[in-house]
Amino acid sequence: MSEELTVLYRDDSIICCVKEPGTVSEEPGMPSLIRRSLGLPEVYCVHRLDRDTGGVMAFALNRNSAASLSRSFSSEGSACKRYLTVISGAMEEKSGTLNDLLFHDSRKNHSYIVDRVRKGVREASLQYETLAECGGMSLISVLLHSGRTHQIRVQFSGRQHPVAGDRRYGSDMDCPLALWASILSFDHPVTGERIDVCSSPPNRFPWDQFTDQIQSGMPLRP
Numbered sequence: 001m002s003e004e005l006t007v008l009y010r011d012d013s014i015i016c017c018v019k020e021p022g023t024v025s026e027e028p029g030m031p032s033l034i035r036r037s038l039g040l041p042e043v044y045c046v047h048r049l050d051r052d053t054g055g056v057m058a059f060a061l062n063r064n065s066a067a068s069l070s071r072s073f074s075s076e077g078s079a080c081k082r083y084l085t086v087i088s089g090a091m092e093e094k095s096g097t098l099n100d101l102l103f104h105d106s107r108k109n110h111s112y113i114v115d116r117v118r119k120g121v122r123e124a125s126l127q128y129e130t131l132a133e134c135g136g137m138s139l140i141s142v143l144l145h146s147g148r149t150h151q152i153r154v155q156f157s158g159r160q161h162p163v164a165g166d167r168r169y170g171s172d173m174d175c176p177l178a179l180w181a182s183i184l185s186f187d188h189p190v191t192g193e194r195i196d197v198c199s200s201p202p203n204r205f206p207w208d209q210f211t212d213q214i215q216s217g218m219p220l221r222p
Contacts, residue, residue, distance in 0.1 A: 005037040008197045013065040013190050014058055015043070016197045021054040021176055034059060047073040050150065055083070055181025056199045060189070068189035075146060079186040083142040084214070085152060086178035086206045087161040088171060090138045094130040097145075099123070100158065104149045110168065111150040113158040124148045126155060132213045137164060139210040141182075152179060164206045175205050 006018040015034060023029045031043040043059050044066035058073075060066035072079045102124045104111045114121055125145035132139040138161075142152055150169070156162060157169035164178035165171055180201035188195050200214050201207045207214065 005033055006199075007038075008056065008199065009195065013061055014069065014188065014195075015040075015061060016056060016058045016184065016195070018199050019049055019054055019057045019181075021052050024051050025049050025057065030057060031059065044069075046070045047079070047147075049181055050153075050177075050179070052177040053179045053181065054201065056184040056197050057181070058184055058186060058195075058197075065189040069186070072186050072189070073147075077186075079184070081144045081147070081181060082183035082185075083144070083152060084180045084182045084201060085140050085142060085156070086164040086210070087138050087140055087156050088164060088173065089136060089161045090133050091128070091130055091140070091159070091161060095128060097125060097127050098155045098159075099125045100155055102148050102151065102154060109149075111148065111154040113154060122146075122148055124151045124155060126152065132210050134209045137206055137209060139213055173206070178206050180207075 007015060009016040017034065019025060019030055025048040026045045031045055034040060034043045040061060042062055046058065046060055046066055046069040049055065049057060058069060060069050071077055100113045101117060101121050102111050103114045103121045123146065127143040129141045130138050131141055153163050153166050153169045162169050162171040164173045165175040166177050183198045185194065185196045203211060
């Protein structure tokens with residue numbers, strides 16, 4: 001687990017940080033890291049990223065803010081999550097919406113696209129836009145409409161375009177998982193002000209194949 005902490009926003013109620021790939025969202029990961037780094041007595045995890053996914057996360061600094069933020073990040077809440085990902089190949093349609101039924105096997109920690117509703121199956125939806133194509137890969141911007149386990153990974157893999165480095169879902173590329181939470185937008189739990197925070201992925205393969213597009217800010221526009 002990385003011991004470095006990048007703070008993007010902080011006040012008395014919330015803190016927004018970059019979660020590095022390999023660090024877990026919950027204890028003993030990001031909350032403990034924030035407490036140790038900044039000497040804060042209380043840090044509450046209110047939403048999650050997969051362990052190997054990096055990017056922006058928000059944390060509450062007291063119980064009241066935690067309750068409010070948890071509602072905001074629920075399936076009925078107003079929080080907005082945008083991601084960048086690099087996939088193998090190119091989508092036939094350069095932009096669109098992907099809708100699937102997903103089943104998550106908690107024993108195997110693996111999600112599957114299924115064709116009918118049954119116990120444990122949930123609807124999954126996301127909107128995507130192709131930002132650039134290079135070397136048999138595509139840089140994709142994703143807006144989640146739902147927050148299912150491994151949703152982005154399994155929905156693109158199910159269309160034969162796995163996320164680069166995602167060996168669990170069919171990628172044969174030798175690189176870290178190329179999935180990054182780039183924008184987080186939510187209502188402040190105390191003031192109600194809309195908070196927007198963003199972060200760019202690290203400049204390493206395969207992200208470095210799209211440096212111009214990422215640095216230009218194209219994928220980071222709210």
